[in-house]
Amino acid sequence: MKRFVRLFEALDGTTATKEKIALLRAYFEEAEPEDAAWAVWLLSGNKPRGSANRTRLAAWAGEEAGIAAWLFDECRSAVGDFAETIALLLPKVDGSSTGSSLAENACKIESLAVLDESGQRQVVTEAWRCMDGAERLVFNKLVTGSFRVGVSRDLVVRGLSEALGVPRDEIAHRLMGDWRPTAAFFASLTDGTTAPLDRPYPFCLAHPIAGDPADLGLIESWQAEWKWDGIRAQVIRRNGATAIWSRGEELVTDRYPEIERASRLLPDGCVLDGELLPWAAGAPMPFNQLQRRIGRKTVGAKLLAEVPVVLMAYDLLESDGEDRRHLPLSERRDRLAAVVNEAGHPFLLSPTVEAPSWEDLRTLQQTALGRGAEGLMLKRLDSPYGVGRRKGAWWKWKLQPRSVDAVLMYALRGSGSRASLFTDYAFGVWKGHELVTIAKAYSGLTNAEIREVDAFIRANTLEKIGPARTVPPELVFEIGFEGIQKSTRHKSGFAVRFPRILRWRRDKRPEDADTIETVAALFEPLE
Amino acid sequence: MSDLLRVTPSGLYCEEGDFYIDPWRPVERAVVTHAHSDHARPGSKRYLCASSCASFVRLRCGQDAAISCLEFGECRSINGVKLSLHPAGHILGSAQVRVEHRGEVWVVTGDYKTEPDPTVEAFELVRCHTLITECTFGLPVYRWPEAQAEFERINAWWSANQSAGRTSVLMGYSLGKAQRLLAGVDAGLGPIFAHGAVLGPTQAYRDQGIRLPPVRPVSEAPLDVEWSRALVVAPPGAEATPWMRRFRESATAFASGWMAVRGIKRRRGVERGFVISDHVDWPALMDVVSAAGASRVLTTHGYSAVVAKHLSERGLNAAPLETQFRGEAEEEGV
Numbered sequence: 001m002k003r004f005v006r007l008f009e010a011l012d013g014t015t016a017t018k019e020k021i022a023l024l025r026a027y028f029e030e031a032e033p034e035d036a037a038w039a040v041w042l043l044s045g046n047k048p049r050g051s052a053n054r055t056r057l058a059a060w061a062g063e064e065a066g067i068a069a070w071l072f073d074e075c076r077s078a079v080g081d082f083a084e085t086i087a088l089l090l091p092k093v094d095g096s097s098t099g100s101s102l103a104e105n106a107c108k109i110e111s112l113a114v115l116d117e118s119g120q121r122q123v124v125t126e127a128w129r130c131m132d133g134a135e136r137l138v139f140n141k142l143v144t145g146s147f148r149v150g151v152s153r154d155l156v157v158r159g160l161s162e163a164l165g166v167p168r169d170e171i172a173h174r175l176m177g178d179w180r181p182t183a184a185f186f187a188s189l190t191d192g193t194t195a196p197l198d199r200p201y202p203f204c205l206a207h208p209i210a211g212d213p214a215d216l217g218l219i220e221s222w223q224a225e226w227k228w229d230g231i232r233a234q235v236i237r238r239n240g241a242t243a244i245w246s247r248g249e250e251l252v253t254d255r256y257p258e259i260e261r262a263s264r265l266l267p268d269g270c271v272l273d274g275e276l277l278p279w280a281a282g283a284p285m286p287f288n289q290l291q292r293r294i295g296r297k298t299v300g301a302k303l304l305a306e307v308p309v310v311l312m313a314y315d316l317l318e319s320d321g322e323d324r325r326h327l328p329l330s331e332r333r334d335r336l337a338a339v340v341n342e343a344g345h346p347f348l349l350s351p352t353v354e355a356p357s358w359e360d361l362r363t364l365q366q367t368a369l370g371r372g373a374e375g376l377m378l379k380r381l382d383s384p385y386g387v388g389r390r391k392g393a394w395w396k397w398k399l400q401p402r403s404v405d406a407v408l409m410y411a412l413r414g415s416g417s418r419a420s421l422f423t424d425y426a427f428g429v430w431k432g433h434e435l436v437t438i439a440k441a442y443s444g445l446t447n448a449e450i451r452e453v454d455a456f457i458r459a460n461t462l463e464k465i466g467p468a469r470t471v472p473p474e475l476v477f478e479i480g481f482e483g484i485q486k487s488t489r490h491k492s493g494f495a496v497r498f499p500r501i502l503r504w505r506r507d508k509r510p511e512d513a514d515t516i517e518t519v520a521a522l523f524e525p526l527e
Numbered sequence: 528m529s530d531l532l533r534v535t536p537s538g539l540y541c542e543e544g545d546f547y548i549d550p551w552r553p554v555e556r557a558v559v560t561h562a563h564s565d566h567a568r569p570g571s572k573r574y575l576c577a578s579s580c581a582s583f584v585r586l587r588c589g590q591d592a593a594i595s596c597l598e599f600g601e602c603r604s605i606n607g608v609k610l611s612l613h614p615a616g617h618i619l620g621s622a623q624v625r626v627e628h629r630g631e632v633w634v635v636t637g638d639y640k641t642e643p644d645p646t647v648e649a650f651e652l653v654r655c656h657t658l659i660t661e662c663t664f665g666l667p668v669y670r671w672p673e674a675q676a677e678f679e680r681i682n683a684w685w686s687a688n689q690s691a692g693r694t695s696v697l698m699g700y701s702l703g704k705a706q707r708l709l710a711g712v713d714a715g716l717g718p719i720f721a722h723g724a725v726l727g728p729t730q731a732y733r734d735q736g737i738r739l740p741p742v743r744p745v746s747e748a749p750l751d752v753e754w755s756r757a758l759v760v761a762p763p764g765a766e767a768t769p770w771m772r773r774f775r776e777s778a779t780a781f782a783s784g785w786m787a788v789r790g791i792k793r794r795r796g797v798e799r800g801f802v803i804s805d806h807v808d809w810p811a812l813m814d815v816v817s818a819a820g821a822s823r824v825l826t827t828h829g830y831s832a833v834v835a836k837h838l839s840e841r842g843l844n845a846a847p848l849e850t851q852f853r854g855e856a857e858e859e860g861v
Contacts, residue, residue, distance in 0.1 A: 013799075067667055068840060074833050075668045080790035088668035088787070137789075463790060 003031055004039055004102040005134045011149050015433055020151055024159025034103040037181035040189075043156045044175065045509065047145045048106050050113035052120050054082060054144060060121050064128065065089040080463035083140030087133050100130060106181070109143050146460060148472050150433045152511045154388065164190045169387040172202040177243075178251065198243035198251070200234045201271065201317050201325065202387040206377060206394035208518065213378060213397055214358040223329060223381050224353040224361055226373035227396055228312050229287050230277035231294070231507050235259060235311055237266040238321070244276075248507040255299060256309055258346055265343045269321030272336070273385075274313040274350065284372035287503065294506055295448070310346040313339075314377075317385055325385035332385065368399055375399045402482070404496070404514045404522070405505055408475040409435055410468045411457045414442070422457045422469065423450055425501075427479055429492060431516040436492035438519060439479050444501030453504075476508040477501050484522055494519050531608075531626060531633050532659065534849055539635065539659075543628050544608030546575070548635050558610070560637025561621035562587050562702065575603075577612045579648065580620025582731050583702065599648060615639035616650030617805050618703030619732055625653050634819065635659045638828075640804065641811045642674060646706045646737050658821035659848060663806045664784050665830035671784065671808045677801050678711040684780060684799060685716055685758050694754040694774035699782040701762040702728040703805055706739060708760055708782055711803075714740030720748060722761035722770070745773070784808070816843070 007027045011020055024043075028036050042048075062072045067089065079085040108127055112120050124143065128136055141147035157175065161168040166189065174189050177199035188194045209216075216222060232247040242263040244253045253260055256276060266272070278285035278293075289307045293299055316336035317325050324332055340349045353376060355361035365376050375398035383393035406427035414423030424442050428435035445453065453475065461469040480502040487495030493516075505512075532541050538550030546556040553570030560566055560576075562583030567576075569588040576584050578596040585592060597603060599622070602611045612622035617638040624635040634655040641650045681697065688695040697712075699705050701724040709719065709729065721729060721742045729742055745759060754774050765771065766779060779798050785791045786800025807815065816824055816838065824845040826835045831847040838845035 065667060068837075071667065071833065071837060074830075075666050078666055078830075079668055079788050080794075084789055085668060088670070092670070 001100055001102050001105055001131070001135050001138070003027065004035065005138050007039070008138055008149060009134065011151055015150075017155065020155050021158050021162065024151070024156060025162040028160055028163035032101065032103070033183035033186040034181070035101050037183060037186035038102050038106045040156060040160065040175070040186070041181035042106075042142070042147060043149055043151055044153055045148075047147070048109040048142055050110040051145050052112050052124055052143050056117060056120065057086060057124065057140070057144065058082075060125055061086040061089055061128075064091060064125060077464060080465075082461075083144055083146060084137055086140050087136040090128050090133075090136060093130065093132060100127070103181075105139055106142065109139075112143070146462065146472060153509075154511075160189060166190060166192075169202070172387045173199075176200045176202055176249065177245065197238050197241070198236055198245075200236060200243070200245040200249070201273075201323075201385075203232065203234070203247050203273070204315075204386045204394060205389040206379075206396040207389060207391055208521075209378070209395040209397050210521065212358075213361070213395070216378065216395070219355065219358055219361065221381055223333070223379045224355070224364075225314065225350045225377045225379070226353065226368060226371060227375045227377045227398060228275040228277055228284065228350070229372070229374050230275040230284070230290060230312070233274060233276050233311070234317070235263055235266070235272045235274065236318075237263050237268060237270045240268065242266075246276075246507045248509055250507075255293065255296060257299065258304065258309060259311055262343065262346050266347075267319070267339065267342075269318060270339060271316070271318035272311065272313045272339070272347070273315040273317055274311040274347075276309050277312050278307045279310040279346070279348075280308060286372075291503060295452075308346070310348050312348050312350050314350050315385060327384065328382045329379055329385075330381045365397060365399070403478050403480045403502055404429060404438065404519055405476055405508060405512065406438055406479050407435055407473045407510050407513045408453070408471060408477060409437060409473065410465075410470040411453075412467050412469075421450060421454045423454070425453075425477075426468075427477060427499075428473075429514045429516055429519055430511075431492065435473055436516060437490045438492045438494060439481065439490075439496045439499040441477075441479055441499040441501050444480075445504065449504055473510040476505040476510060476513050478503050478505055484519065492516055492519065531628055531631060531657070532635070539848075541608060541626060544605040544610065544626070546605055546608075546610075547571075548624050549637065556605075558624055559584055560615065560624060560635065561617055563618070563638070563700075566637065575610075577614075577620045577622045579735055580622065582734070583618075583620060583728070586727065586731070599651070613651045613653050614648035616641060616644060616647050619647050619706070619735065619737065621647065621703075623651070623653060625655065631656055633657045633659065634821075636661055636815075638663070638806055639815075640807050641815065642671065644674070644707055644805075646710045646732060646739075647703075652815065652818050654818075654820045656821060657823045657825065658816065658819045659825045659827060660812065660816065660834075661806065661828040662812065662826045662831045662834040663829035664804065664808055665812060665826070665834040667809045669784060669787055669804075669808045670810055671787070671804055672802055674711065674803060677803055678713075681708075681711070681780070681782070681801050682713045682716060684778070684801075685712070688778045689717060689756050691778075692755045692776060694757055694759060694777040696759045696761055696765075696771065696774060696777050696779045697782060697801075698761055698763045698766060698779060699803070700805075701725045704782060704803070705729065705760050705762070706732045706737065707803065707805065709739045709742060710737070712740075712758060717756040717758060718743065718752075720745045720757050720759045722759070722765050724762045724765075725760050745770075 010023050058072050076085045108123050157168055157171045160171045177196055179185050234245045236243040242260050246252050278290040293307055316332045319335055337349055340347045353364055355364055368375050378395045380393045406429050408425055409428045410426050411422040412424040414421055426437050426440050428437045457469055457471055460471045463470045479499050481496035482498040485495050532539055537552040537554050539548045546558055547554045548558045549560055549566040550557050556573045557571040558575045567584050567587045574594040578598055581594050581596050584594055597612050599612055599614050602609055609627040611625045615621040615623045615637050626633045632655040634653050638661050685695045699708050705725040719742050726744055781797050782801045782803040784804030787802045792800045824838055824843055825848040827848045835845040835847045
């Protein structure tokens, strides 16, 4: 545990990417495999599958420290952070701590899921008694599900890649899908064995195109497709079973039964990349129709009929059980067309947009909205299917965007009938490893979503600053607006005009949110 | 019988003796516990303080201020009230004020700490009937680490900065904290420089025989000085000012009790914090309250309401003393 705590503190103390990678590398080289597996799990934003509720933790800590509940609350409000309050209050250990490992402590926390209150109390207080202050802080963050470090998945991948001597793309692939933090899993990161059958490939992502698309060279070298506005997903058909993964790496097979059923017609050993789209009468329905299905674990017959979903297939990543990502796009496209045509509806082949010149293509791009698309995707015909967001081969050419993906940073109570709920939100975009506020927005969510966000805020409050509650950067929302202005009020230096929440992007991880650079790029053309 | 000491618009007042303790307005006779600006204010007719405190009070209240001194433990009778000063361990010359009248003893702690500090007179426990104690860090989350261990962390930070080619700028209050830092760091690691505000108090400490390592003024550094080897001690106000530019690549750290809390560090944008405080932490506060044997405890500065409520629950007669002292608020960067 101590080594992981030192890593946590060191990562917390630097903003330099290189230094972070070096720290991660050193950790993964030195740590026991099981601890290293847990570190990967936790640094990738996963939580232990078990926790203890804060009211109980506060009560146990108060008793250990010999202080009254009101005094605990005073401390909590002075310190801000719940986990840290407890770490600062607990009696100091006699002598040195026993040095339990990260894995041991993580397993203790997972065991809480099946224990009653007195059992939980025993596990937690015994763990506290053999840890020093720094270990207790990390332990408390883990036990309350509030552990976060300023490292992206990409940095973890790079640290692992350097430590294990395995290419980054391979590591990224081996970290996809469902896995559990075990020594065996960590070993499999090196040798690539024991892959779970439903493991997806890392998604290839596009950067927004900055300059004139004509600068990309010959139009004949590029494939243009509509940029559809749905949920990016991979459909995996292997060994007679289907798995559907969203881009947010959520397994959503059960939520799209029509796709699951139809996938039985796909050849075995086949992986498609595409967009889940609500589709009726040969055209996409508005995204908010799809939203009705997103949050649901099971979908009723009525909703299935009202909002049928198709997979608009973009790419073929695997066929005949072989990884085809290295093939040029043109070749993958041929294979994709064959598979999709054979399977038929609800599998659709994403149509290419043909134009003799960039000028003609621009004219077509302007018609995107009328076709239910956000713009165009440009992909080099000779490009392999890459890992993550790499520049050069794929670009998104959106219509003048009037929206950003931003992360919920803090919330305030609403007024009137919503006074009991946290409904007023502040959103931020990334500036390096830090979030800076860009907008405050009040409306746009359904009542059910508001209640869900409210529950998240209550369960995850980091600090209470006046009436505001700060939360860990976890929830991503698409914020629509009318324009962008320079602002001294927002730390980002920009403010958006008439912001409103367009949708909750459950499919995006916080690191997928927009950056200040993206926002700055939007500023010029709008004013 | 009325209280021996009570709060008036001008400050804490002893009517029987007709004197004030650390008044916030000009008065006839001011007893000063120590020379920080919220305790020693200019304008009063006469000042009384500990001998080792006088030069600092003079700096604060003017060269012409009428200051008379008491040795620690020396007793003076003022209008029939017996008054003596006892080391508070906060900074050099800091005193607790013991006031006795008709067999009733009150002690005003001023700011104090009980842990060892080679730059100050060691805190002396004074038994009393009524104790007026400061509560700057009056929450159980405040428990100081061993100062020696913290100084080793400072030394390690300094060494690491030297290897990384960065100037080590250590921020601490210019009177008291800065000298404690100078005395505590390993002067063998490299040259030590100080901000102008630190130099005066440092010389005054030396004049009273406190051993401190050689310190050079930043303003007189040679042009070819290797800043990356140096430790620079500066007051918190110097942070993010043009004065800092000369160091080019620098690492800044704060030495303060507030640094015990990560959230405070983060809110203040502190790069590195060291928990070195000149105030009592919670356990020491509780120890002093119980060892003083007071039947009544009045609390002031900082978390006075919290400490009073906690002591009341423990069966003591305790209440917050309403004062205008703001204490060393978190925002002030002490």
